[in-house]
Amino acid sequence: MPIPGPIDPVPVPRPGVARADGRVELVGLPREQIRAALETAGLEPKQAKLRAKQIWHWIYNRGVSDFAAMTDIAKAQHGWLTERFVITRPEVVEAQVSNDGTRKWLLRTHDGHDFEMVFIPDADRGTLCVSSQVGCTLNCRFCHTGTMRLVRNLEPAEIVGQVMLARDALGEWPSQPEGRMLTNIVMMGMGEPLYNFDHVRDALKIVMDGDGLGLSKRRITLSTSGVVPMMARAGEEIGVNLAVSLHAVTKEVRDEIVPLNRKYGIEELLQACADYPGANNARRITFEYVMLKDKNDSDADARELVRLIKQFKLPAKVNLIPFNPWDGAPYECSTPERIRSFSNIVFEAGISAPVRTPRGRDIDAACGQLKTAAEKKSRAELDRQAEEKLAALG
Secondary structure, three states: OOOOOOOOOOOOOOOOOEOOOOOEEOOOOOHHHHHHHHHHHOOOHHHHHHHHHHHHHHHHHOOOOOHHHOOOOOHHHHHHHHHHEEOOOOEEEEEEEOOOOOEEEEEEOOOOOEEEEEEEEOOOOEEEEOOOEEOOOOOOOOOOHHHOOOOEEOOHHHHHHHHHHHHHHHOOOOOOOOOOOOOEEEEOOOOOHHHHHHHHHHHHHHHHOOOOOOOOHHHEEEEEOOOHHHHHHHHHHOOOEEEEEOOOOOHHHHHHHOHHHHOOOHHHHHHHHHOOOOOEOOEOEEEEEEEEOOOOOOHHHHHHHHHHHHHOOOOEEEEEEEOOOOOOOOOOEOOHHHHHHHHHHHHHOOOOOOEOOOOOHHHOOOOOOOOOOOOOOOHHHHHHHHHHHHHHHO
16 A cells, blocks of 8 residues: 655646636735735726725625626726636535534535535534545555545645635625624544645644634634654644544554554654644643454553653543444444543543544445445546547537
8 A cells, every 4th residue: 555645646726727717716815915916907006906805805704706796896897807806605516414513525626626514503513514625645454535545635725615605605794703603613624634734734824814714713623643753834824723543542543543653753743742832731732542342442542642642741532433434444443432541541531532433324425424426547548638628629
């Protein structure tokens, strides 16, 4: 099995670069890039700065995607903007609602690749599970998403667009901090966020901006399977809460179920957690631990987990996740009794270890179940398809 590493994704339009129709996507651009794009299109600097501020407000505070709705911009300029720029969301291919209220969307990128996002409502919060890649490169054996091939990284517009789509569906425009259903974001959807670091960072900065979407960094959690070299940068440049997909406490077992462990081992990973900027008892690191029958769920495993957390003096909590089955999965879920015993041992050591209630299983929206029909295509295949389309047009 290949060891995951940095990827060379299929090239896609960068922020500020014209799309196929010649227009520039504004979603995903910071204010300064919106201003620069307006200047490049012909506005003089002072006017571009004012228009960028207005457009930013309409996109991220009001949720508007039509320039004609921007009432503080002269009507005569609406057409000029529409000819040169676009404000879009990912295309919704399918929207499903679980019996427990969980929502899942199958989304499509502008170049035809599918990915998913999930919204999980609770009594005191609503959490949006956001994807960072189409597919995944990590090959974690218990994870259905991990059986997909990686197609490409999602762009900032496609990451921010997920939050905006959820706001659309929940009717939460204009943006305001009070009374929201969508209160939290977890970067726990498809893909490894730290293998798409720049785009994830840029998107989350927009999500956290107080003049726009306005979600506090304390309400955003980034989950990694342990891309150790990028963890410190994540803390310094993004500053959100950290979750680590640990899932095992021995090299042998973690090498099997999380192959990235062969590259960055448990002790190296836990040291990176100890060094994570901003981690303290008020902002604990979350360890995700999927419960696999007779694989990682013994009392001895629980005691070793406690020992490791205390050895590295980690401000931590542990989320115990009952394994969500899928066709062809090589594992079974631990029994409820075994999960309770594991949880009790960790709790008795003074470490929070709640058992996560599975949500959205009936629509394959639970943890580890996300998988679309997206297929990895080689650069040569993409080029051949593009040539065929051109030939058909000409």
